[in-house]
Amino acid sequence: MKWVQIVAMSVLACILFALEWPRLSRLPKRDKAAFITLLFVAWVLSMLDLPNLPGPTTFINALFRPLGQYLE
Amino acid sequence: MGRLLEQGKISSSQMSKMLFLVIVASTVISVPSLTGKYAQNDLWLSPILASLIGFLTVFIVFSLNRLYPQQTVIQYSPDIIGKVPGKIFGLLLLFFYLHITGLIVRNYAEFIMGNFLPQTPISIVIFTMIAVCVYGVKAGIETIGRTAQVFFFFFLFPLILMPFLLRDMHLDFVFPMFEHGLLPALKGAIIPQAYFSEMFLMSFLLPYVTDPEKGMRAGMLATLGVAVVLTGVNIFILLVFGRQSSDYLYPVMAAFRYISIADFIENLDSVVMTVWILGMYVKISVFYYATVLGTSQWLELSDYRPIVIPIGMLIAAISFWSMPNINAPVISFPFYSPLMQTICPLLLLGVAYLRKKGKRQSQAQTAAASGSVHSEKQEG
Numbered sequence: 001m002k003w004v005q006i007v008a009m010s011v012l013a014c015i016l017f018a019l020e021w022p023r024l025s026r027l028p029k030r031d032k033a034a035f036i037t038l039l040f041v042a043w044v045l046s047m048l049d050l051p052n053l054p055g056p057t058t059f060i061n062a063l064f065r066p067l068g069q070y071l072e
Numbered sequence: 073m074g075r076l077l078e079q080g081k082i083s084s085s086q087m088s089k090m091l092f093l094v095i096v097a098s099t100v101i102s103v104p105s106l107t108g109k110y111a112q113n114d115l116w117l118s119p120i121l122a123s124l125i126g127f128l129t130v131f132i133v134f135s136l137n138r139l140y141p142q143q144t145v146i147q148y149s150p151d152i153i154g155k156v157p158g159k160i161f162g163l164l165l166l167f168f169y170l171h172i173t174g175l176i177v178r179n180y181a182e183f184i185m186g187n188f189l190p191q192t193p194i195s196i197v198i199f200t201m202i203a204v205c206v207y208g209v210k211a212g213i214e215t216i217g218r219t220a221q222v223f224f225f226f227f228l229f230p231l232i233l234m235p236f237l238l239r240d241m242h243l244d245f246v247f248p249m250f251e252h253g254l255l256p257a258l259k260g261a262i263i264p265q266a267y268f269s270e271m272f273l274m275s276f277l278l279p280y281v282t283d284p285e286k287g288m289r290a291g292m293l294a295t296l297g298v299a300v301v302l303t304g305v306n307i308f309i310l311l312v313f314g315r316q317s318s319d320y321l322y323p324v325m326a327a328f329r330y331i332s333i334a335d336f337i338e339n340l341d342s343v344v345m346t347v348w349i350l351g352m353y354v355k356i357s358v359f360y361y362a363t364v365l366g367t368s369q370w371l372e373l374s375d376y377r378p379i380v381i382p383i384g385m386l387i388a389a390i391s392f393w394s395m396p397n398i399n400a401p402v403i404s405f406p407f408y409s410p411l412m413q414t415i416c417p418l419l420l421l422g423v424a425y426l427r428k429k430g431k432r433q434s435q436a437q438t439a440a441a442s443g444s445v446h447s448e449k450q451e452g
Binding site for chain 2: 013016028060
């Protein structure tokens, strides 16, 4: 299951890259760098076991915990 | 940075329909249970109190837009509080929108799975929705505006069905009013006010409105519409379920399952779901669009279309991130959302006004000084 996920996400990332590149190659360097960085970050994230990792939601919840307790 | 990333234009009435759907789509299904938990049978008052935040946010965004027309918040915040702090604020705001879009998509998928597709893997529900939204966002703001315009009337359809519930309603559920004073109703308003502050999305839409001077009216109308709809829904749910309304996760769906006329008109909850998905599509598209447009303005790119798909993947990733089980509540949302979308912009507006005032004063001083120099010369 884990390997299927990794292979599927890599194939997806490659397909997206191939689809977008012809249009992207005419744009400035800055656009290319942004596209590649964001795609790379998304690709790396998609291979992790995200549901069980602490992430932005955990961080924000910890930050606002004192206020949240008021609501409980 | 003079040129615009987005060439499309929308009208102010399209903008107000977009904003209406943005807030109503996610609140209408679950807000009676969320407010009912705290407000008990005063839950009809909570949306009215919460809408005050919406009106305030519209006023803030519109005033900022008057000072910096043709610019979004990502573009004018460096002008107001300086380059580095402005960029940092922009980054925090973009992170907020990325995060919230992920949570909205997750919410949508949970709802679909919980009510209609219990066997489908959640990733399929999430990916299909994001794929549709990619199409909408790539097509630009004009397309989203027109879909909102069309879907708006569909969205009002379930409200017409509400009177079918009259048989199951009990007026005595409303009483006793204000048993424990106003505090429970105020507490119940904490969650809806977080949704009302989403009116701040207007900041990303106003630069592309053809008649921006009507923006204030459009935004206020959208807020008023949301307040009326939410109050109406809360009253209906209260009259049907009474104090039990907070026991249901999606009370509106449960109420529509009650409708049965001559054993012929039944299962109207599927109609509600269909219409709700249309609204949710507009909501996710607008949030997604704001994230993509804001990111490309923050990075000063020449086009926003290339980063649509990578950001869609990030949204999908965030919708899974650190939420292992169904309905893990995000307790921070009622505070995080107004902090980023109402309080920080209010501070921005304050600084912008002071700067403008300071500039005018210094201009007046220099004008007076040069005037006096001029007169001295004349005397000499």
